[in-house]
Amino acid sequence: MSTLALAFDLGGTELRGALVERSGDVVVRVSAPTMAGAGSEAVIGQIITLAGTLLKEHPQAKVVGIGMCAPGPLDPKAGIVIGPPTLAGWHNVPLIDILSRQFGLPVRLENDANAAALGEWRFGAGRGSGSLVFVTVSTGIGGGVVADGHIYHGRRGLAAEIGHMTITGEGERCFCGAVGCFEAVASGTALGRRATKLTAAGDGSLLRRLSNDGDVSARHVVEAARAGDASALDLVEAEAKWLGIGFTNLLHLYSPDLIVMGGGLANGFDLLAPLIRTTIETRAMPAYRDVPIVPAELGDRAGLVGAASLILWEGEPGTALAMVQDEETKNGAGGQAGALNQRSGP
Numbered sequence: 001m002s003t004l005a006l007a008f009d010l011g012g013t014e015l016r017g018a019l020v021e022r023s024g025d026v027v028v029r030v031s032a033p034t035m036a037g038a039g040s041e042a043v044i045g046q047i048i049t050l051a052g053t054l055l056k057e058h059p060q061a062k063v064v065g066i067g068m069c070a071p072g073p074l075d076p077k078a079g080i081v082i083g084p085p086t087l088a089g090w091h092n093v094p095l096i097d098i099l100s101r102q103f104g105l106p107v108r109l110e111n112d113a114n115a116a117a118l119g120e121w122r123f124g125a126g127r128g129s130g131s132l133v134f135v136t137v138s139t140g141i142g143g144g145v146v147a148d149g150h151i152y153h154g155r156r157g158l159a160a161e162i163g164h165m166t167i168t169g170e171g172e173r174c175f176c177g178a179v180g181c182f183e184a185v186a187s188g189t190a191l192g193r194r195a196t197k198l199t200a201a202g203d204g205s206l207l208r209r210l211s212n213d214g215d216v217s218a219r220h221v222v223e224a225a226r227a228g229d230a231s232a233l234d235l236v237e238a239e240a241k242w243l244g245i246g247f248t249n250l251l252h253l254y255s256p257d258l259i260v261m262g263g264g265l266a267n268g269f270d271l272l273a274p275l276i277r278t279t280i281e282t283r284a285m286p287a288y289r290d291v292p293i294v295p296a297e298l299g300d301r302a303g304l305v306g307a308a309s310l311i312l313w314e315g316e317p318g319t320a321l322a323m324v325q326d327e328e329t330k331n332g333a334g335g336q337a338g339a340l341n342q343r344s345g346p
């Protein structure tokens with residue numbers, strides 16, 4: 001059997017694990033509902049259990065390391081999960097130290113959006129490109145930027161928090177406390193909220209029939225728009241405009257070879273894309289207008305295979321992070337950012 005990585009994608013609702021080959025092929029995968037309210041020790045226990053399950057299924061597997069992704073904010077260089085809003089009781093958890101001691105294997109950590117960007121770049125819609133922006137549009141909006149062949153990390157690995165760039169001065173307050181965040185106006189949640197406001201329970205609209213007179217979700221809007229429903233088509237048009245405004249900012253900031261759109265709302269990509277394109281053509285400067293906007297290809301395995309590639313493609317474009325970290329530690333540089341000082345292990 002070829003060389004494999006253990007990969008884990010820790011989400012607020014689901015914990016996924018897999019054995020992944022260098023090609024990005026998933027040999028076997030498992031999942032469990034994340035014990036998100038139970039604190040970090042319980043969840044790390046789940047990771048260890050899933051690893052046991054995977055290795056039991058493939059006792060001959062030659063596992064060379066563990067690639068892991070988790071919700072931000074996290075510090076990939078220091079290997080610390082700083083405090084994701086979706087996981088209770090996680091405060092500066094040194095996950096790399098804990099897992100490498102447990103398994104005696106090298107461990108790499110990346111935030112989930114960056115890992116998905118890596119997955120799409122190496123194995124999915126972004127193969128062969130030098131720079132891309134991956135945007136995931138679902139409950140919230142997250143992103144990862146591959147810039148000139150590397151994940152762009154910024155200070156403490158916190159770069160590309162694109163869901164919280166301000167794109168308007170109005171609208172509902174974002175969970176981060178600000179008004180006008182990209183996520184607050186363009187996420188699937190925001191689309192569902194607009195649809196719910198536009199209709200009323202019992203009004204007989206297609207949107208409310210699809211939602212059984214409950215709150216309307218983005219999925220219902222896409223479904224109703226496919227059926228030609230006029231109000232759903234209006235909602236899709238407004239949604240595409242917000243996405244187009246956000247994407248225009250990303251084009252101007254990063255000048256990627258392409259933008260890859262994933263997340264739950266990517267199932268309406270064909271409906272949204274022409275209107276996103278129209279917005280970009282009216283807002284972006286001419287040199288940026290012909291950049292392709294494409295749907296993600298890997299679905300919910302993008303994070304897993306991207307995380308695996310942190311181990312299996314280490315030292316190749318986009319994965320030099322650990323080596324940079326080692327160099328920084330050796331030279332004593334980089335410590336002033338504070339991140340490296342928090343390393344509790346060797």
Ligand SMILES: [Zn+2]
Nearest residue numbers: 164174176181
């Ligand atoms: Zn925000």
